[in-house]
Amino acid sequence: MTPIRTPSSGTTTLEPAPAPAVASARPAVEFRSVVKRYGAFTAVHELTFSIEAGTLVTLLGPSGCGKTTTLRMIAGLEQASSGTILIGGENVTARSAAERDVSMVFQSYALFPHMTILDNVAYGLTVGGMAKRAALEAARDKLALVGLAGLEGRLPSELSGGQQQRVAVARAIVLEPRVLLFDEPLSNLDAKMRRQVREDIRQLQQSLKLTVVYVTHDQEEALAVSDRIIVMAGGRIAQDGTPRDLYQRPASRFIADFIGDANIVPALLEGRDGALGRVRVGMATGMAALALPHRDLADGPVDLAVRPNAIRLALSQDPSDGLPGRVQFAAYLGDHMEYEVAVALGGREVMLFARTPDVDAPLSVGDAVSVGFAPRGVTIVPP
Numbered sequence: 001m002t003p004i005r006t007p008s009s010g011t012t013t014l015e016p017a018p019a020p021a022v023a024s025a026r027p028a029v030e031f032r033s034v035v036k037r038y039g040a041f042t043a044v045h046e047l048t049f050s051i052e053a054g055t056l057v058t059l060l061g062p063s064g065c066g067k068t069t070t071l072r073m074i075a076g077l078e079q080a081s082s083g084t085i086l087i088g089g090e091n092v093t094a095r096s097a098a099e100r101d102v103s104m105v106f107q108s109y110a111l112f113p114h115m116t117i118l119d120n121v122a123y124g125l126t127v128g129g130m131a132k133r134a135a136l137e138a139a140r141d142k143l144a145l146v147g148l149a150g151l152e153g154r155l156p157s158e159l160s161g162g163q164q165q166r167v168a169v170a171r172a173i174v175l176e177p178r179v180l181l182f183d184e185p186l187s188n189l190d191a192k193m194r195r196q197v198r199e200d201i202r203q204l205q206q207s208l209k210l211t212v213v214y215v216t217h218d219q220e221e222a223l224a225v226s227d228r229i230i231v232m233a234g235g236r237i238a239q240d241g242t243p244r245d246l247y248q249r250p251a252s253r254f255i256a257d258f259i260g261d262a263n264i265v266p267a268l269l270e271g272r273d274g275a276l277g278r279v280r281v282g283m284a285t286g287m288a289a290l291a292l293p294h295r296d297l298a299d300g301p302v303d304l305a306v307r308p309n310a311i312r313l314a315l316s317q318d319p320s321d322g323l324p325g326r327v328q329f330a331a332y333l334g335d336h337m338e339y340e341v342a343v344a345l346g347g348r349e350v351m352l353f354a355r356t357p358d359v360d361a362p363l364s365v366g367d368a369v370s371v372g373f374a375p376r377g378v379t380i381v382p383p
């Protein structure tokens with residue numbers, strides 16, 4: 001019998017253990033038109049997605065978009081108002097948290113303060129009926145796996161935040177759940193530890209082929225750890241794709257701006273050749289047309305998402321060199337410069353945010369510049 005323990009649901013005994021969270025043909029998690037209402041308020045609208053076993057999928061979005069509610073519905077800590085939730089192909093919609101064979105790692109770690117970390121990790125196994133000795137052995141193995149060999153006898157208070165987070169991960173994986181859930185696991189760590197722990201989580205997930213659903217509001221973290229990202233906004237999916245899809249082919253202005261910074265620049269799509277469209281920026285200038293995927297949009301005004309590092313700045317007032325602009329702000333950041341440059345576009349002044357590697361010959365506030373775009377890092381965004 002396999003126990004599953006979520007700090008808010010207590011410890012319960014489950015059905016005989018199915019296979020651990022390794023890859024299989026069926027989706028590990030499937031949502032079919034799942035809705036969550038709180039009274040008259042709909043927090044999650046008709047959500048449909050599936051998560052392949054052995055992958056790490058992130059639910060990403062701004063505060064209040066419904067990602068935690070979605071994660072908690074996978075865990076069984078919230079019940080869906082309607083729709084169907086499947087885990088490993090089984091309909092678990094009506095099952096409690098204890099009956100779903102999932103494990104959740106919480107922001108707060110939720111370790112037992114009076115127990116050694118070895119006992120913390122072994123706890124769920126012994127409660128589930130495993131002999132103490134075997135449970136301690138399995139716990140020791142998992143602690144070694146997360147890099148904590150030698151510290152088994154310590155209390156949680158004798159560990160750093162990053163180490164406590166690893167204990168929480170060991171405690172979750174020792175149960176060999178079908179799906180491992182992470183709720184903003186790095187939010188209590190400082191910037192340096194965040195990077196380290198996120199790399200550890202990703203490596204562990206890949207080496208054990210774990211199925212992980214991961215919630216964060218931090219787009220960089222999502223890009224760094226995920227096989228796939230489901231971006232949510234207002235309780236709906238705004239885009240579902242690989243990190244590369246989201247960055248290179250954002251489905252909307254919202255995604256372009258949320259995944260990496262983007263300048264939204266008005267432009268004109270004026271013809272096409274195969275998949276590429278001819279795009280003109282700043283009609284009154286000599287800037288050459290860009291050849292960009294037209295994404296099946298009609299000719300006419302379009303928005304471009306221009307990444308800050310795709311902006312090229314040169315000291316020049318010649319309009320044939322690019323769009324005329326003026327530096328409004330400059331900051332030195334060690335390995336790159338950041339600028340804000342005002343350009344006149346589409347009859348209004350647009351402020352562009354640029355990042356350039358040239359720290360040795362920086363531009364100054366007030367400099368007249370010509371602004372060009374490197375095609376890599378520029379994409380047409382659907383309205």
Ligand SMILES: Nc1ncnc2c1ncn2[C@@H]1O[C@H](COP(=O)(O)OP(=O)(O)OP(=O)(O)O)[C@@H](O)[C@H]1O
Pocket residue numbers: 038041043061062063064065066067068069070217
């Ligand atoms: N128990 C509840 N009762 C009423 N409304 C709730 C409840 N739980 C969540 N909500 C609402 O549902 C919406 C989605 O909440 P959720 O916690 O899923 O968002 P989130 O994207 O995880 O945000 P955050 O990053 O701030 O945690 C929010 O508007 C929230 O106020």
